[in-house]
Amino acid sequence: MKRAGKYNKTSWVKDEDFIDAFLRMLPDQTFNSILEIGIGTGAIAEKVAKNIGPLIGIDISKEMISEIDHQNITTMIGDAHKLEFDDNTFDLIYMRNVIHYIDNPDLAFSEIYRCLKQGGHFLFSQVVPLEDSISEEYDWLVGRDIHYPTQKEITKLFLKFSIIRQKNYILKKQSIMNWLDNTCNNESKRQKIINRHRRASEAYKSLANFEETENDIRVNIKHFIIIVNK
Numbered sequence: 283m284k285r286a287g288k289y290n291k292t293s294w295v296k297d298e299d300f301i302d303a304f305l306r307m308l309p310d311q312t313f314n315s316i317l318e319i320g321i322g323t324g325a326i327a328e329k330v331a332k333n334i335g336p337l338i339g340i341d342i343s344k345e346m347i348s349e350i351d352h353q354n355i356t357t358m359i360g361d362a363h364k365l366e367f368d369d370n371t372f373d374l375i376y377m378r379n380v381i382h383y384i385d386n387p388d389l390a391f392s393e394i395y396r397c398l399k400q401g402g403h404f405l406f407s408q409v410v411p412l413e414d415s416i417s418e419e420y421d422w423l424v425g426r427d428i429h430y431p432t433q434k435e436i437t438k439l440f441l442k443f444s445i446i447r448q449k450n451y452i453l454k455k456q457s458i459m460n461w462l463d464n465t466c467n468n469e470s471k472r473q474k475i476i477n478r479h480r481r482a483s484e485a486y487k488s489l490a491n492f493e494e495t496e497n498d499i500r501v502n503i504k505h506f507i508i509i510v511n512k
Contacts, residue, residue, distance in 0.1 A: 300505065301326055303451055304378060304407050305333070307509045313374040317397070319362050319390075320380030324350040330376075331355050340365075362390040367397045376405040382430050391439045398512045404443060407507040408436060412489040419486055425475045433506045443510035451505040454491070458499040 304326070313334055321327050321339030323346050330337055331354035340360030341347045347357040360366060362377075362384055375394050384390050394404055411420035414432040421429055433450075458479055466472045479499050482492065490501035 300451065300453060301329055304405070304507060305329065307405055307447060307449070307507055308334075308374070308403065309446075313403075315372045315399075316374045316376075317365075317367070317372045319360075319365075319375065319377040319394070320383070321350070321355075321357065322346050324352065324355060324357075326376075326378060327355050328352060334374075362393065365393045365397050369396050370399045371397050373399055373402050374405065375402070378407040379409055381406075381408050381436070382428050387431070387439055391442070395442050395512060400512055403446075403509060403511050405507075405509045406436075407505055410436065410504055410506045412486070412502065412504045416483070416486050416489065419483060423475070423478050423482060423486070425471065425478060436506060436508075440508065440510055443512060446509045446511060448506070448508040451507060453503045453505065455493065455500040456503045458501065459497070 316330065316335060316337035318327050318330070318337055318339040321341045322343075324339065327337060327339050327350065331352055336354040336356070338356045338358060339347065339350070340358045340362075342359065342361055344359055347359065350357050358366070362380070363386055375398055377394075381387055381390075398404060409430060410433050411417045411430060414434050417430070417432050424430065437448075458476065462472050462475060466475070476499065479492075479501070480494070482490075486492070490503075493500045
């Protein structure tokens with residue numbers, strides 16, 4: 283499959299600017315039919331609806347999508363492994379930080395390819411280990427019994443597509459405590475994850491620019507973003 287204009291670049295952005303950086307990967311054109319896979323509570327969808335156009339958002343969690351109330355966002359309970367749409371339906375499909383929850387990424391990407399119009403765009407972003415070599419340790423640090431795919435593993439999923447552009451974005455000094463406040467309600471698990479970060483390898487700490495203060499641990503986080511078309 284042709285790889286048009288492919289290159290890889292690393293940029294440093296503030297956390298609050300990341301969604302804008304993600305959407306700036308899109309070409310300057312009109313998208314009449316848009317799908318977000320893993321819409322969650324709609325943080326990205328609201329910007330898309332405001333700046334690009336109406337969209338459909340699917341998520342497997344009924345609770346999360348119940349929080350979305352926007353006239354230009356249509357929500358549906360849906361599974362990435364079996365998209366309930368006809369072939370060649372969407373001009374744009376996008377996904378951010380979802381793939382580590384998907385049991386069969388190959389099947390999900392096949393479904394995305396099927397539902398995308400010829401010439402349509404697929405915009406993808408995912409937190410990945412800072413280097414592929416620390417993949418196992420990264421999964422251990424996160425402590426969720428799930429695999430965060432490496433950049434190399436992700437790139438292999440795009441064999442059917444034509445890659446337009448890809449970038450690495452580093453979010454600097456992200457708070458581990460703030461992340462746990464928003465994702466972990468179990469104090470025992472929370473403490474285990476904190477202790478794992480304290481016992482992390484010197485290789486990880488160096489890559490992550492690890493910094494521990496009295497009340498927090500801060501690390502750099504890497505996002506891999508890629509835009510492709512069919």
